Amino acid sequence: MANLTINGKAFDVDVEPDTPLLWVIRENIGLTGTKYGCGIAQCGACTVHVDGVAMRSCGVQVSEASGKQITTIEGLASDAGLHKVQQAWIDNDVPQCGYCQTGMIMAVAALLKEKPKPTDQDIDEAITNICRCGTFQQVRQAIHLATNV
């Protein structure tokens, strides 16, 4: 049994303690915006925030997430509307297939919390998600766009 707080809501889920957080979020909670890409923390498609820090949820056991604040892509927007990163993504028409983009957005949202005006070098160092469609050019533009809001 794990007690999780996801997007501000409490969940008790009956899973083995070593179940990856990714699969608990997707299969037990039913939030499918967090994606499976590799299962070995290489691609970043499953990025969520754990206590505000971007983490690859396929590499986090559910027992380690217990008692922490977990935010998924579904919880990124607020009552006031979309998160500025989501809005920048829409304004810059970033996604192609879009599959990796929710993880990419979560990684960028965490970066902007830490560095509100990241340089290109900051972006290069912090954003290591894989995108096979190759949206990097639009991702970079959108990050700069989001910081000017």
Place this chain on the structure above:
Amino acid sequence: MNQMPALNRRAFVIGTAAVGTGLALGFDIPFGGPTVVRAADGSPEVNAWVVIRPDDTVVIRIARSEMGQGTLTGLAQLVAEELECNWSKVTTEYPTPGQSVVRKRAWGDFSTGGSRGIRSSQDYVRKGGATARMMLIQAAANEWKVPASECRAAHSVITHTPSGRVTTFGKVAEAAARLEPPTDVKLKDPKDWKLVGKGVKRLDTVDKTTGRMTYGIDIRLPGMLNAAIKDCPVFGGKLKGFDEAKITGMNGVKKVVRVGDSAVAVVADTWWHAKTALEALPIVWDEGDSAKVSSASIAKWLEEGLDPAQPAFIGNQNGDAKAAVASAAKKVEAVYNYPYQNQAAMEPLNATALYTADKCEVWCGTQNGEAAFAATLEASGLPADKCDVHKQILGGGFGRRGQTDYVRQAVLIAKQVPGTPVKLLWSREEDMQHGKYHPITQCKLTGAFDAENNLSALQIRLSGQSILFSLRPEALVNGMDPAAFQGLNASGEAAIGYSVPNLLVEHSMRNPHVPPGFWRGVNINQNAIYLECFMDELAHSVGQDPVEFRRKLMTKHPKHLAVLNAVVDKIGWGKPAPQGVYRGIAQHMGYASYVAGAAEISVTDSNKIKVHRLVAATDPGYVVNPEQIDRQVAGSFVYGLSALFYGGCTVKDGRIEQTNFDSYNSMRISEMPKVESIIMPSGGFWGGVGEPTICIAAPAVLNAYFAATGKRIRSVPLRDQNITFA
């Protein structure tokens, strides 16, 4: 290992079912008629392509699959252009292949590959839009009792010009749907386009930023179970047996099932439980003779095919290249190779199936709805009127999702748990090791010069794998795979851009047991590296500038030359580059589009490459959405350079060695400069844009690497030579 070309009956049945005879009852596009066909919500279809709701929402039907390339938006633009509807009220939906069969293939071809989504359906989807517009105008004219010729449509509003009376599409759609469709439909002159050619935003972006977009992997059905699968790691091997008792009682496990003769799947409440149990399941394989095959044995066999004494198919020839080489004043030779590559779409392969005694439904991302439908029929054993496929948005396709192996598996599993929907998801490892790989080839090139250093002959001898042999044997021509010569043909949509007095292009077909497939760009990927790097070699061998050398051979190929000139100008060829920065160029043709690329790189320690600038030019004939072309071109460099630097699937003991992104890496944002894209449509033809640029990415960088280091790289990937990004 040596597989002789022979007709694969199963592939033949499925392949032809998808392209015509099996499913097609004739390609008859219904443009409306007295019987009103209604969408699910009751709104009338004006015709198969256009549904208009009373609130003026325009639903445009799209048969091709959206996998990131923007075809959903581009095709909607083409329909909307002719329809004269309000773009802000446009939405799209997929018809199902089952509906298409019932309606005599109303939406034509569903296949989404070969960069043909727009170019091969632009004519009939525009006619669909134009026909609907004429019917809507006619309905308004009937109501007003005025001639239709006095009415015009714009932004979903119909105006009777003399009286100024207006109505909207939503108000007359019901009446329009009852009219006989016109037969004399004229399309707009491209110069009158207002929406086509505009970089409007994609229609599918918002849900992709909020997590609401449903991909195949996200399907959830009531009572659904999940399956994880392992296919024999050696291609062509068989499943001998498994010890089910070892995993019965593991959490969530419901069933262990055979899938065909080579795979086993665990069905469980969650996929995590299924995968965990599958990993604990003892499995015995009959790996067969192919277990002896390695990359080295394949390379040796392909190398033998470079020997002119071995038989080969001739794909293109003029003059007498062999004689010209024999009598040449100077001769240059080089051997190149290109490895297997996995498409590695971000969304691992998956399909959800529900099978009952009289029905089989599948939910999946597929690049070919009709092929997935045919696979569903075959695997379920049920007739067409009892099956359907519900296409989902694809988390990448790159050619892999044009195949239907995963659909067939999902149905075979679902048949063993009838009445319960089952989602089959491949692990990344399964996806990486059971690809339909970019074919492996080697190439020997020979150039000959006359005494004045003019190129007098060029011989290109390819040796290696044929995709069509494996996947579409019915498309072989007397055993020859015409697609193997993509980009090296005398004419057509993938023609060589050089005129050489004596030319010979041959292919010694050798098909190892590793299954090949369509990998975004297909055969232009290696052919462009071979030709464009060798052109550079030839130029340097006679001390000529690589651009000037090419230009002399391109006088009869003005469109190839135009894109080359465009990148030459933009990159500043002939002008000094920044300190330590070197340039390379390449040009090619594929999918009826002309593309050229130029790279500026610097190299440190002779093995660390920093790519500073990338310039690309594309002439696709017509442009539907320049913003999407920009994105396809930029993304093509990421795909092409990922394959060059990090790609390459190797074979050991008959299986693929790479298992995940740690051993089959992909470029990151830090490695990718901005792509400066020139879009230069010259009109009069329709070319694709999803693929061609990939093929010029690698040779542009490789030629720049030679300029920087004096070392010629003739083997992909660079990681095998300890060369990486700086």
